[in-house]
Amino acid sequence: MSSVIDVERLNLTYGDFHAVKDLSFQVRRGELYALLGTNGAGKTSTLEIIEGHRTATSGTVRVFGQSPRDRRAVRPRMGIMLQESGFSPDLTVGESVRLIGGLTQRTDDADRVLGIVDLTRKAGTKVAQLSGGEKRRLDFATAVYGTPELIFLDEPTTGLDIQSRDDLWEAVDRMREDGSTIVLTTHYLEEAQQRADRIGLMHRGTFHREGTVSELTRTLPAAIRFSLPASAPALPLRAARESEGKVLIETFGLQKDLHTLLRWAQDHAVELRDLEAGPTRLDDVFRALDI
Numbered sequence: 001m002s003s004v005i006d007v008e009r010l011n012l013t014y015g016d017f018h019a020v021k022d023l024s025f026q027v028r029r030g031e032l033y034a035l036l037g038t039n040g041a042g043k044t045s046t047l048e049i050i051e052g053h054r055t056a057t058s059g060t061v062r063v064f065g066q067s068p069r070d071r072r073a074v075r076p077r078m079g080i081m082l083q084e085s086g087f088s089p090d091l092t093v094g095e096s097v098r099l100i101g102g103l104t105q106r107t108d109d110a111d112r113v114l115g116i117v118d119l120t121r122k123a124g125t126k127v128a129q130l131s132g133g134e135k136r137r138l139d140f141a142t143a144v145y146g147t148p149e150l151i152f153l154d155e156p157t158t159g160l161d162i163q164s165r166d167d168l169w170e171a172v173d174r175m176r177e178d179g180s181t182i183v184l185t186t187h188y189l190e191e192a193q194q195r196a197d198r199i200g201l202m203h204r205g206t207f208h209r210e211g212t213v214s215e216l217t218r219t220l221p222a223a224i225r226f227s228l229p230a231s232a233p234a235l236p237l238r239a240a241r242e243s244e245g246k247v248l249i250e251t252f253g254l255q256k257d258l259h260t261l262l263r264w265a266q267d268h269a270v271e272l273r274d275l276e277a278g279p280t281r282l283d284d285v286f287r288a289l290d291i
């Protein structure tokens, strides 16, 4: 698979503050790459350099094999949804899409794009009168105008209700089917866990870990949780007692241990209240990082 983004030994300093430190990674064509990390880790700074908005202090960045500062070559091929929108409040929703869409030099139909984010009815409304979630959806609409080959989504679902989130991810899935490459940043780790092909986990300007979700989570055990009545007999597995009768079993053999537990409960007529069992979550990987 060829790479769409190549970052090599990237450094960025703001005055004497070293925000991005010797960062190297690649994003391959067609993949969804999630850049995750703590607040102030350097994700936005890194994205700004890749998007061509900021100059690196040192290192090389290539987008489609070109320098991102070569805007004429690169910009028409990228769609960018920033963390904060820069729309003019006096323009209408329709005018904003046409204006920003036009700047990308891609062609599309503004009505089609507004339909994706369910803003067709708001086409004549001034941006100043949109709700926070509607502005976010307008941001997304302008990023996907003309179905670009590479799309940056910087915390795209912040402030969106569940229906709008589902709609946004459905639109992303469709663009991936059409071959678009997606770079995502989010603090909603579940979204990244469900959708990312690979993840770069950043902290203080460098990667703590990089890999697929399963590469990142497989080093930590899965968890089985439930509550037991005080009268229950001894458990068949090693377990930790949490507060108020809650029990936690950590395991690297989730299926087998769950089977053992359920058979034991059945045999002893024990009710496992509030039973939950699941693989390691990215949240746990974050918490386990010594940061």
Ligand SMILES: Nc1ncnc2c1ncn2[C@@H]1O[C@H](COP(=O)(O)OP(=O)(O)OP(=O)(O)O)[C@@H](O)[C@H]1O
Residues within 6 Å of the ligand: 014, 017, 019, 037, 038, 039, 040, 041, 042, 043, 044, 045, 046
């Ligand atoms: N223009 C600037 N001047 C000085 N320092 C800056 C500037 N922009 C960002 N920084 C600092 O650089 C570091 C990285 O910031 P950046 O916005 O890239 O982090 P982030 O990973 O996107 O964080 P968050 O998850 O909070 O959005 C932070 O410590 C921030 O305070």
